[in-house]
Amino acid sequence: MKNKLAILLVLVMLTLTGCSGKNNVDTAAGEPAESVTKLTMWSMETRNREIIEKSINEFNTAHPDIQITAEYFEDEALKTKMKVAIAGNQVPDIITYWSGETFDTLVATSMLGDITEQLSSDADFKNNVLPGGLETFTYDSKTYAIPVLFSGVSLWYNKEIFADNGLTPPATYDELLAVVDQLNAKNITPITIAGKDRWPVLHWFSYLAQRVGGTEPFEKAKSGEADFTQDSFVKAGELLRELAIDKKGFVNGFLGLDYAAAESLFVNGKAAMYLQGEWAMDSFLDDNFADKVGFVPFPSVAGGSGSVNIYHGGFGAGMAISSKTNQEAAYTAIRFLTDSAQRKEINEGANISPMKNPGLDEANMKPLAYEYDKSISENLEGFFGYYDQVLDAKRADQFLNSVGSIVGQESADVKEELAKVK
Template structure:
């Protein structure tokens, strides 16, 4: 009986195997290993977009980081890989990347000849067609902001901020010594002398980073010579031997000789210079409104325009202009532009402006005073209307080689023990 039962079970097993083979031969069943490759689900990695920015270590950086984080969470097919660098380090790193051809996908830029040099080197993506595909998005920008990033009638970058260099001042110290915000150079010098006589440094400044020194020299030369002198210098039809540049250098040297800057200013970085001013160890600070949130969080701090100089210049002409983000030519341009469109959406820039107090390049951003510190809201409303025009950052408006020569010259003017007018003229002649 046992043997008969085993025989039947064996026969049944054989029949089942034969049936299974028959089904497989007719294609009614296909194993996973036999599935054609085309039928497998596509497992593609997200596009990674490297994104270089200036380091700020304040609310501006935090807002940008939050925008990036939100984008990465909501756009699984694209992931932003951000990098933040201190200002001078960033400029040096970008120069090396431009020369080596190893550019990030997205990068921070300043308008001017420094950016045009990158455009001419054919390492920056032409965004004209991508913007034409989004006419409604293009209309959100102020036309003049886009024009600042346009070369040869083609668009090469999207501006995100319009910045201004202004005088920040300590209202408590001014009131204590009977000083009112000066409107002329003579009034500024008189205020500085009053402060010095009471043991207060008139001006904080960061000499270590060079460009804050240039803020002074640029404003002085512009007030004395207007915008035309520098425009001729940019084009090569003029140079720094123009009388306005020499007179500006002499006035700047007077500030140095009279010890109007905080002691040891050539060794200070921007954080140190900020701190000295905010602690009341200096009464005034010529700095950009990229520091507006930090400055206006202190109730003692106010602001005023750079004054006229010896009756020349217009106080509503501001040193500043637009900064933006650009795409490198050999990146995934569609993915990078998707990132830019998000980062420069009205919703994301609204958060940035409300936190930072910097003027946007997008029109009709619905700012809410309920979401802003009152002092920042008041500043934004003031700076929206006050400038009649701008003149660009001197170290960005000229080509990179002359830019370094100019910065080195300003450092010499700020640090030399003695410097005659003839020596100043010889220094300025070398910036060619």
């Protein structure tokens, strides 16, 4: 009986050793090896998986005491998985996730680690982040993530169409309207837009509101200090209606076009302009089309206070660590993975680096991608978020409906439509 108990005790001890959070592997000489901290990472960057895996392998080789294993999920799948993780208080060691409401919840429920001190001790890296990058993930003066990308919406135009018709890319809204008139006179579709999806129309409204009144009116309306019938919003609605209805600036039937159909018109040379984010470059970089594409910031509005170097978009995703994991090891990992050198190949494609000095190699890039990334790095003064993502779900949907009415119904009263957002 004593022998059986002894054997059972040994088996229990072996089992407990194998289930511990660290791996303690005996060496050939019988001495315990250094313990290994294992980190699990969740990421929605499925498109960049191969590049990220190379970085992880490099990190794991250089840090035998810290080993990262990554899992990748499509957007909706990760959102669902995060809801379950939050409910069970089981957030992974490292997560690449979007800024916004869910990230706010993770911070509010103390599920994420505070990396303020580590960043403060790494001044060169911290100061290399574009304006607003770390601030996006900062709450009560504490920072919880490092941005991995910047998203910015620009006005893309077909250089060939513009050159053939003696047109200059618009720097002001009045110039844009004049270009629309000239294109319509020649039966060329001025602007393609996915009205069926609604949010591309909201991009136009949001930019106009910012160019008219800056970002303060939106912040006041968002907090409830004011509403969306402020003068800058009403003016933006009137300007947008002038473009869409009076000037017929958007492609005929745009309210029935989805994203793919609207984008295909631009890519196939059937429309002269397209307002969209940098993600659209994926479809622009084909060898037969890339050289025809140019871009300008959204035009200024006469008498307005918003700078053209304030972009609609922002730092849409950041890399964070769980508050429950090994803080030193996890920070070491995300600092490595977010470094410009590790994300260089990603940012040389259809992405914008969140760093002032991204270390891009022009020889590896399509000229369009290089020029766009360079333009953002050199000119970005700040950003304002997507209305439908920054607002709560109820007001976001109301805004999408109201803007749709403004561009779709000639008889719609702009102020009355905006008053519905509450």
